Amino acid sequence: MTWSWEYHPDEQYVAAEAPPALLAEIERRADELVRAAEARHLDGTGHQGPGEGLRTATVANGFFVYFVVPRQQRVYVCQVTGV
Known part of the structure; x- marks a missing residue:
């Protein structure tokens, strides 16, 4: 399994x-x-404990909300907002 986002x-x-x-x-x-x-969680599939929770990232003309699930080796984008 490799890290990706969706x-x-x-x-x-x-x-x-x-x-x-x-x-x-x-x-x-x-x-x-x-x-x-991927750099923070070298072996994400073996991660123990809770995830990191929701986070916000800004980009030109907007922002998005995402969360990281180390055991699934995924970054999930769950909200997109344009400004």
């Missing part, structure tokens, strides 16, 4: 009305978050 529950629900430029920025930032989570 929309939760799915892209249509989370990002249906977001402009393409905002989504491109979010996807670029989500890729960075995956690399950071």
Whole structure:
């Protein structure tokens, strides 16, 4: 299993009305978050204890809410907001 990110529950629900430029920025930032989570949790599948909780990341023209699940080696983007 390798680290990755995805929309939760799915892209249509989370990002249906977001402009393409905002989504491109979010996807670029989500890729960075995956690399950071992978470095922080070298063996995510063996992680014990609670997750990190919801976090917010800002990008040009908006922000998004995400959470990291080390045991699944996933970063989940669960809300997208444009400003």
